[in-house]
Amino acid sequence: MFSLLIPKAGKIVRKDIVRYCLGQRTTHPLTINPWSENTYSPEERDLAMGKAAAWLLHSQDSMKDAGFGSYHLINKWSSSYVETTGYIIPTLLDYGILINNVEVVSKAIRSAEWLKSIQKLSGGWQGECIDDNRPEIVFNTGQVVRGLISIFKYNGDRGMLDSAIKACNWLCEIQEEEGYWRKHAFRNVERVYDSYVDLPLLQMFEITGNEIYRQRALKNLYWIIEKKQHQNGWFDDCDNTIKHNDMPILHTIGYTIDGLLDCGILLNDNMLIEAARKSADKLFEIFNSKKYLKGRYDRDWNGSEFIIPTGCAQIAIVWLKLYRKTGNAQYLNASLKMNDLLIFIQDRIKNEHPDTKGAIPGSYPVWGKYEPFSFPNWATKFFMDSLYLEKKCMEEALSK
């Protein structure tokens, strides 16, 4: 309620009250809501991607270092998130190359250099924001490695590779015998979304030829699909909390599926691809019948809580990858619809303040339980990734 009194925040909250509450009650085409048949043209999609990129760059400019922070309607800017800065790097790099903008590319490189400079002696990277000064965390380290690999692949910077090797060696050292990570895991519990750490390990195996990276990644991946995945595609130990582990958020479900799928595609391992597909198909079914996805899902795929746009974008990315892998245009169709919903969420008010313009909120409506009244940089990152991959898939579809 307090946020309503703050002019900048109040405008956004009021807008969400109107469009969310009205949207649920009517399917009238004049009411703009995610349940109507709103679609955006390719030009509007490009514009949405541009706005998202501009916000990420604004986020970087608002930091005292080269990382990316998140914006809260009341608490304002956070300090830089180490983990998310890591995986924002390939997003901005791809976008900079797409629009042929050297400045965007150099900003991505600057972020990687900053991350390299804050690497812990062990080889890992700290959790949460830089100002929190936390110990190193497995998941976060994996995401920073993603960023370093993309810069190494772009300009061959050996320093980036050395830093990534140090990190991967540390990840392999601390992995448990069973294949999961418990030491230096978030809250010191094993979690299946570490499949998102396995891809950078496998990428490093491809670059360096170090077989241990491949073995450790496979060990984790098979621990997930053999011990933690249910017949219906749902995962045990998938939430980033202890309290809500029985109904994980779509965001961590998205990490898990995406990690399995990417690794399966890279290794040409059908078991992993099918495991990812099983979960992705379930969400595909739910999305097509409801036209949106809920924030959390229990073991029977019963949804609860408001929309978490980050997770929605991640699932759209998974479907786009499945489209590329299988050629089934139904996945592309669902992703286009999901991105319509996300663009609608992004497209809030005219003359929006640069602190929020183009950004994707943690929840829709903005007062939802996940990152309430906040614009986490990872939401906008995955939204950009989804639009970027959709653009590539559309180009491929047109050329077929």
Place this chain on the structure above:
Amino acid sequence: MKTGLTTFNLKSREFQIQLNSMLKADIIPDFILVHYGGTFSKLIRLARFALKTVRQYRLKSISFLLKKFTTKQSGNILPEMSDEGYSRLRSFLKSASIYNVRGINDRSTIRKISRLGESVIVCNSGILKSNVLILNNVIFLNIHSSKLPQYRGMNNVEWALYESNDIYVTVHRISRGMDEGDILFQKKIDISGLKLISLEDFRQYVFSKSYEFTGEAISAFLDNKISFVPQTEKDNPLMQYYSMHPILKNVLLKKLDR
């Protein structure tokens, strides 16, 4: 076994084509269930008036009735029929039952249907609920303009085109799951040489062609030449097609242009 049709509108194109197709196959429907709607009531009154006229003036009035079923788009519905066919049509019109019903799932409609005896009903009137589907004296049929089980759901004509597959008509039993009922009849629709103006025109063309097989399918079933075959892969979510995104429709049009 009795035969019947359901429709929202006696003047609708699909109803006219289906009725024509049945008449061509010498099948005279025993009844027609017309959904009540403000504007339709006039049509029903018109049809009743026509029937009354038919009874009064016999054969000449058949064309009067059929003329009332004719629209500019569909052309004249009066089919080329054998003498025997005409005499059966005449007897149908004499005893024809056109029921004005509130809705196909309505309690009074269910009572009416359950009293009809063993029947085959071709449905064009929305989704049937389970309380209708459990009636064991009736086989409800749907004319689906695509191959089943591959293309269940929506925009299936466009999806088949998008995936460069042939266009089929499938006549199947209506069951609880969407387009999941046992298949009675399936045939490829020839679209070669068809000039595509728009996707909507193409859809309408395929629908019309599909409805033309109604009589052939029912006739073969009544003569025990074909029987129901269960569908496979009912649980595969990727065989359930959803509305095609406008961007993909544009891709499809560009593909077809090439």
